[in-house]
Amino acid sequence: MSDVPSPRRAPRVLRDWLPGTPREAADAVVGNLLLHALPAHATKAALSYRASGWLGTACAVLFGITGVTGTILLVLYVPSVERAYASVKDLETVVPFGSWLRGTHRAAAHLMVVAVVLHLVRVFLTGAYKREGPPGAARPLNWLVGLALLLLTLGLSFTGYLLPWDQLAYWAVQVGTRIAASVPLVGDATREALLGGSVIGQPTLARFYALHCFILPSLTMGLIFWHLWRIRKDGGLAVSDRVAADAVARARAQPPPAGRTYAILGATKGGTVASVAPSALLAPESVASVPNAPRRAAAVALVCLALTCVFGLAAAAPLEQAADPSRTPNPAKAPWYFLWLQELVSDLTFKVGGFVVDGTLLGGIVVPGLLVGLLAAWPWLDRSPREAAGVWFHPARKVQNRVFLAGLLVIALLTVVGTFCRGPYWGFVWPWDPVPTTPTRL
Amino acid sequence: MSDAGTPPTRRSVLAVAAGSCACLGALGPLGAFGAGLVPRVRYEPPLRRKVGRPSEVAEGLTFRADLGVFLVRKETSFRALSAVCTHLGCTVSQEGEGFHCPCHGSAFAADGRNVAGPAPRPLPWRPLSLAADGALIVDLGAEVGPEAVLTVTEGA
Numbered sequence: 210m211s212d213v214p215s216p217r218r219a220p221r222v223l224r225d226w227l228p229g230t231p232r233e234a235a236d237a238v239v240g241n242l243l244l245h246a247l248p249a250h251a252t253k254a255a256l257s258y259r260a261s262g263w264l265g266t267a268c269a270v271l272f273g274i275t276g277v278t279g280t281i282l283l284v285l286y287v288p289s290v291e292r293a294y295a296s297v298k299d300l301e302t303v304v305p306f307g308s309w310l311r312g313t314h315r316a317a318a319h320l321m322v323v324a325v326v327l328h329l330v331r332v333f334l335t336g337a338y339k340r341e342g343p344p345g346a347a348r349p350l351n352w353l354v355g356l357a358l359l360l361l362t363l364g365l366s367f368t369g370y371l372l373p374w375d376q377l378a379y380w381a382v383q384v385g386t387r388i389a390a391s392v393p394l395v396g397d398a399t400r401e402a403l404l405g406g407s408v409i410g411q412p413t414l415a416r417f418y419a420l421h422c423f424i425l426p427s428l429t430m431g432l433i434f435w436h437l438w439r440i441r442k443d444g445g446l447a448v449s450d451r452v453a454a455d456a457v458a459r460a461r462a463q464p465p466p467a468g469r470t471y472a473i474l475g476a477t478k479g480g481t482v483a484s485v486a487p488s489a490l491l492a493p494e495s496v497a498s499v500p501n502a503p504r505r506a507a508a509v510a511l512v513c514l515a516l517t518c519v520f521g522l523a524a525a526a527p528l529e530q531a532a533d534p535s536r537t538p539n540p541a542k543a544p545w546y547f548l549w550l551q552e553l554v555s556d557l558t559f560k561v562g563g564f565v566v567d568g569t570l571l572g573g574i575v576v577p578g579l580l581v582g583l584l585a586a587w588p589w590l591d592r593s594p595r596e597a598a599g600v601w602f603h604p605a606r607k608v609q610n611r612v613f614l615a616g617l618l619v620i621a622l623l624t625v626v627g628t629f630c631r632g633p634y635w636g637f638v639w640p641w642d643p644v645p646t647t648p649t650r651l
Numbered sequence: 652m653s654d655a656g657t658p659p660t661r662r663s664v665l666a667v668a669a670g671s672c673a674c675l676g677a678l679g680p681l682g683a684f685g686a687g688l689v690p691r692v693r694y695e696p697p698l699r700r701k702v703g704r705p706s707e708v709a710e711g712l713t714f715r716a717d718l719g720v721f722l723v724r725k726e727t728s729f730r731a732l733s734a735v736c737t738h739l740g741c742t743v744s745q746e747g748e749g750f751h752c753p754c755h756g757s758a759f760a761a762d763g764r765n766v767a768g769p770a771p772r773p774l775p776w777r778p779l780s781l782a783a784d785g786a787l788i789v790d791l792g793a794e795v796g797p798e799a800v801l802t803v804t805e806g807a
Contacts, residue, residue: 292670305670325717379743380754382740382752383739384740384741387739387740388739406693406695407691408696410695533716534719534742535716535717535742535750536716536745537753537754538753539744540754541741541753541754551755554769555755555756558768558771567771568769569738569769578689633753634756634758635755635756
């Protein structure tokens, strides 16, 4: 060993994470399992907060927080119809910091829904899913993996709702599984498979418990790893493509003195700069991934942890009365991220002559299904040039960005109406109106 | 597998055939173990339920939360109307003359007709019958018209 001591040398355990020299930084990427997912060098643009908001990292961190809090909840919770509600009540009143634990689990789940949606919005508005990329890139595939992760996030939220076995839980599952039953041909079988019978009971709780605590988390974790691996395979963030293209264009405009750097690199033949690998040109725009990327990831993780802990303390998870199959709360509202669907299911039933349009199938299955299908097909519908990839609000994508944002606005408006403007019997009320005790006849 | 252009050998054909059979065979236990997810025994409440003695049913409309029905008594005639919304299964409650659903705003008239909101069908009337011990029995799995009435003259 010919270690030359250097004044910036970090302790041995931390050397991979805080490399003192470029050599150590490169070794860290090669020799460390966790850092192996990173490229040796990344563009400063890709590491910036402005390009991505680091929202994908935030999603993964929030998923991790639900995993850690969920593991503790897993051993304190009893998945039985007789004891589930009491065990959650114990969490709220007896277990030390139990209420905070449950609140943090719920806060992380809610923030994860927010972060996943924002991540989708960022990827859409920057055109980062586009087909045109560096050789070997398959960004539309990663877009599809991301959509699957969005659906898994919502599935995790929905299955988690049943477990406390309170009124909210019972009626959310009653309504949700009946929506599934409205699908022609396979609907009733789907509902029976989810419920483990024809009514909500112990088999239902067991199934949702298995889905929430094992099946969906495993799928999510697997897809997260695939999602991350694909980013590497796709040549990093789409914003790097543009930086690389700029570097090549700049080099073309100002050819370097012949026979110097590039000749040494041996990358040129016949003196044309175009054949030089962009990575060689990117030296001024890029930095070593280690420690820059893990440092930012750690910052994002700490912010996520702080937010969830504070939200979990400030807004404790609600627990309604124990599930009562004979009495429905009035009004019975879905969690906020499903309220736009509840609005659609309520509003999309109307008569055209003698024909009644079924809002359950239309609002609960067809419209959300079409939205997901449209998003999935979007990379193949997007005809903008490759320069539009990795750029916020590129002019070539103006129309599609507006369509996308308009769709989001409609969903947001429906959510607001469902949250603030629905009173007893799902009747429309203004938020400032006193809630009527006896609703007028509809 | 043989490369394109070269003819398959006997060995490669047998290898593909054996591999395919093994993969198909692997589906067997998967199907067998998955079959356990379809329940053979259901521990669910029965659909035919005792309501109680006719004399215990009050005149007019009574909500029976345990059964999910409204009992309608007019002197010696008895009827039972389901309280489960035909839209997505929430329990409706009486409001004025008719019934309203708290989940998606469906409304039903006194005879069960769906008059507003997304409910696709009227609330079903359930057949009532008398058990050997004289108690009323409601069948939550069957449906009758609103005109079907059980008349009880003795012990009511």
